Amino acid sequence: MLALLEIKWSGITLHDWWRNEQFWLIGGTSAHPAAVIQGLLKVIAGIEISFTLTSKSSAPDDGEDEFAELYEFRWTTLMVPxxxxxxxxxxxxxxxxSRTVYSPxxxxxxxxxxxxxxxxxxxHLYPFAKGLMGKKGKIPTIVYLWSGLICIIISLLTVYVYPPMGNQGSIRFELP
Known part of the structure; x- marks a missing residue:
């Protein structure tokens, strides 16, 4: 409700708010945690990490999406999360x-x-996925392999912490 009130009071459109939410989540899962780690490395270990600014295309061509430059990706480890x-x-x-359908x-x-x-x-991650699909074949396979490996590890840890019940939770009636 607070977000809706802020939208109403600020006068921005719902579409602009939604786009802001999407890019906030993309940044919050990739660039923001990396910035925190870099800051901690600088403060704790004194390690300085540098970066290079890259230029974006200047003006959209005719018939091109006005947000086209937002969907331009270059490979980086920030894509893995x-x-x-x-x-x-x-x-x-x-x-x-599958658990719901096959559950007793x-x-x-x-x-x-x-x-x-x-x-x-x-x-929320749709613009990110759209950008990835637009660059099909240009993102190294290792990014997908690392993402898949991390996903499998998280899935296995989840199954280990919360094992499936199987037949343990069902009630059995036996006749004497």
């Missing part, structure tokens, strides 16, 4: 649906809540 989050949410949706006592409300949250995260 958002790709991992995308993969993890897609896998989570598949696992949740399906809990549809849990499924709807979890799928809604995963789609919410995926819709």
């Amino acid at each position: 958002p790709i991992t989050i995308i993969m993890f949410n897609v896998i989570a949706i598949g696992v949740a649906i 006592f399906p809990q549809w409300s849990k499924l709807l809540g979890g799928v809604f949250f995963s789609f919410w995260v995926l819709s």
